[in-house]
Amino acid sequence: MRLYSLSVLYRGDPKVRLLKAAYDVSTFSFFQRSSVQEFMTFTSQLIVERSELGSRASVKEQEYLCHVYVRNDGLAGVVIADNEYPPRVCFTLLDKVLDEFSRQVSRADWPSGSPATISYTALDGHLSKYQVQ
Numbered sequence: 208m209r210l211y212s213l214s215v216l217y218r219g220d221p222k223v224r225l226l227k228a229a230y231d232v233s234t235f236s237f238f239q240r241s242s243v244q245e246f247m248t249f250t251s252q253l254i255v256e257r258s259e260l261g262s263r264a265s266v267k268e269q270e271y272l273c274h275v276y277v278r279n280d281g282l283a284g285v286v287i288a289d290n291e292y293p294p295r296v297c298f299t300l301l302d303k304v305l306d307e308f309s310r311q312v313s314r315a316d317w318p319s320g321s322p323a324t325i326s327y328t329a330l331d332g333h334l335s336k337y338q339v340q
Contacts (some may be wrong), residue, residue, distance in 0.1 A: 208338040209234065209272065212247040212287035213300070213330055215308050216255045217317040218277055223252045226312070226320045229330035232336065251275075252283040258283070267293050276301040282309055292339070296322065300337050304330070 214228040220244040225248060232240040250268055254275045258264060261279045265272055272290055277283040284301040312320070312327050 208291045208293075209289045210286060210292060210297075210338055211289070211305045212251065212285070213334045214226065214248070214285045215302065215304065215327070216251060216258065216282045216283045217320065218255050218258075218283050219318045223255045223283075224275070224318070224320060225252060225322060225329055226317065226325050227308070227322055227327050231334055234284055242248060245313040247287050251287070254285060255283040265297075274298060274301065276305065278305060280309075280314070292328075298339065300333060304333055 210231060212228065212230050215226045217224045219224055228248065230244050230247060232243050235243050250273060254266055254273050255277060258275050258277045260277055263276045265274050271287050274286045274294055276298060282305055284305050286297040287300060288297060303329065307329060312325055316325065328339055
């Protein structure tokens with residue numbers, strides 16, 4: 208059971224913005240890591256774009272399960288895990304991360320934010336804490 212990606216995005220108008228993300232691509236070969244990370248970023252944005260406000264869903268993409276939660280305020284989170292990782296744990300993690308993010312990062316920064324400009328450092332810690340060894 209593994210978590211590969213944890214992302215916070217903003218579902219704005221007209222497009223979805225990646226605000227912050229953490230990845231664990233250590234199980235992939237060195238040469239695959241950047242393309243796997245790009246795939247996870249692209250997939251996360253696409254799933255949030257296609258999800259309704261206030262919705263939760265689990266979407267199978269290749270050998271991964273992508274769990275998405277889009278809040279009514281447009282803030283969204285995506286966890287990409289393997290098929291064995293329990294969905295309930297993923298949604299608990301998304302609730303926790305989005306609540307914490309919305310308390311620490313001003314809502315005014317969401318529409319224009321990017322991973323370089325948003326100062327929220329807890330994602331890597333959450334990703335490793337919820338990793339099942």
